[in-house]
Amino acid sequence: MAMVERSSVPRYGVKEQTATVDRIDVACEELRLVGFSIVDPGFSDDYKAHIAKCFDTVAQTYFTSHGGRDALRSIDEHNTIRGMLAYDHMFLELAKTPTIISLCERLLGNTFILNQQNGVINPAVSDRYNQAYYHRDLPYQHFTTSRPLAINALYCVDAFTVENGATRVVPGSHKQEAFPSDSAVHGLETVALARAGCFIVLDCMTFHCGGRNVTLCDRRAINHVYTLPFIKQQIYLKSMVEDSGRLSPADRQLLDLDNQPAADAAGYLETRRARLLRNPI
Numbered sequence: 001m002a003m004v005e006r007s008s009v010p011r012y013g014v015k016e017q018t019a020t021v022d023r024i025d026v027a028c029e030e031l032r033l034v035g036f037s038i039v040d041p042g043f044s045d046d047y048k049a050h051i052a053k054c055f056d057t058v059a060q061t062y063f064t065s066h067g068g069r070d071a072l073r074s075i076d077e078h079n080t081i082r083g084m085l086a087y088d089h090m091f092l093e094l095a096k097t098p099t100i101i102s103l104c105e106r107l108l109g110n111t112f113i114l115n116q117q118n119g120v121i122n123p124a125v126s127d128r129y130n131q132a133y134y135h136r137d138l139p140y141q142h143f144t145t146s147r148p149l150a151i152n153a154l155y156c157v158d159a160f161t162v163e164n165g166a167t168r169v170v171p172g173s174h175k176q177e178a179f180p181s182d183s184a185v186h187g188l189e190t191v192a193l194a195r196a197g198c199f200i201v202l203d204c205m206t207f208h209c210g211g212r213n214v215t216l217c218d219r220r221a222i223n224h225v226y227t228l229p230f231i232k233q234q235i236y237l238k239s240m241v242e243d244s245g246r247l248s249p250a251d252r253q254l255l256d257l258d259n260q261p262a263a264d265a266a267g268y269l270e271t272r273r274a275r276l277l278r279n280p281i
Contacts, residue, residue, distance in 0.1 A: 024099065027201060028106050031148070034171040035206030036192060039153075039199045041099040048197040051094065052157050055119060055220055058087040062119075076130050081119030084222060086240035091117060095224055096254065100153045100199060104226045107148050113256040115150065115227040116234040122165045122210055122219040129165065131210035134179065137225055138204045142177045150204035150227040157220035160194040164219040165211035167192045167200055174205035229259060236260075 020026050023039075030037035043051075062081045063069040072078040085091040095114050104112055122129055137152045160166035168189050170180055180188070191211070192200045202208060204225060213219050225234075237255045241247070252258055258275075262268035 024103050024106065027103055031107065031151075031201065031203050035174040036169050036171070036200065036202040036208070038192065038194050039099060039103065039201050040195070040197070041097050041199065043197045051090070051155075051222075052196075052220070054088050054090050055084075055157050055222065058084055058091070059119060059121070061087055079121040079123060079130065081121075083117065083235050083237070083240045084119050085117050085237075089246065091222070092241075092251065092255075094155060094222065096251070097153075097199075100201070100224070100226075103153075103201065104151050107151060108226065108228060111229060111253070112226050113229050113233070113259075114237070114254050115225040115231060116223070117225075118223050118234075120154075120210075120221050120223055122213045122221075124213055124216050124218050126213060129210055129212065132165075132212060134168075134170070134185065134207050134209045136205050136207055137202070138231075141205070144175055144177055144205065148174075148203050148205075150225055150231060152202040152204050153224040153226065154200040154202070155222040155224070156194045156196050156198050156200065157222065158217070159196045160192060160200065160219070160221075161215075162191055162193070162211070163213075164215045164217070165213035166194070168209050168211055169202065170207045173207040174203040179207060229256060 018029055020029060027037040027039050059081050062084075063072065063078075066072060066077075069078045085095060095117055120131065122131070138150055154167065158164065169192050170185055170189055172188075173180055185207075192208075194200050204227075233256060238257050238260065241255060241257070247255070247257070258271075262271055
């Protein structure tokens with residue numbers, strides 16, 4: 001992903017500067033500095049339209065299979081489609097978007113997993129939306145780390161605008177343990193505007209929330225959370241993905257299919273033997 005050429009930034013007294021080679025490096029630097037970045041993977045209009053169509057089909061299937069959207073409303077799950085890749089292989093391909101995988105490799109290292117992939121709907125003209133509260137995507141955690149533990153890549157099925165409740169971010173909040181004061185949030189919060197087909201990528205410790213959608217159309221997105229392997233998946237993906245021979249070794253690693261806790265010592269030893277057969281010491 002090539003960078004747009006820009007003129008050199010004037011400076012004085014600077015002896016060191018971060019070097020960036022491509023747009024992914026720039027996104028990584030933005031994530032380290034302010035906790036979020038807008039990333040355009042360069043999808044064609046046809047592919048973006050295909051994703052949108054598949055989103056609607058899977059959403060309908062999901063809601064129907066779980067008793068209907070009204071039934072899910074009672075547990076505040078009527079705007080979420082959990083584990084979309086279990087319903088259409090195309091969503092596994094979306095989770096493997098090369099730009100996002102490369103970004104995760106640079107920030108998390110070579111070994112990370114897909115912790116969750118959920119469709120999210122910000123409903124039209126709604127007074128209440130469960131993602132409208134500031135949170136971290138590793139909720140209830142109040143600590144900081146020198147390197148990211150997890151990356152959130154929110155794919156924008158529709159454009160994110162002020163009117164349809166685009167994500168709000170408190171820049172730099174991944175560097176502070178406590179939630180910022182209300183005054184700081186009001187003064188610093190930034191609206192992450194993004195075109196359809198882009199990803200809004202965040203350090204998962206960055207505080208963010210959805211806005212209120214005052215338009216007449218639902219605003220759709222697909223949230224991916226990539227984590228270091230010691231953070232357990234939200235839903236056990238192995239139970240959701242039918243392995244019909246379509247999954248490569250890289251797919252299996254991304255979905256963490258071969259790294260589940262053993263039920264007992266015998267199971268652990270069997271797993272270790274199998275791992276050593278694949279990757280001899």
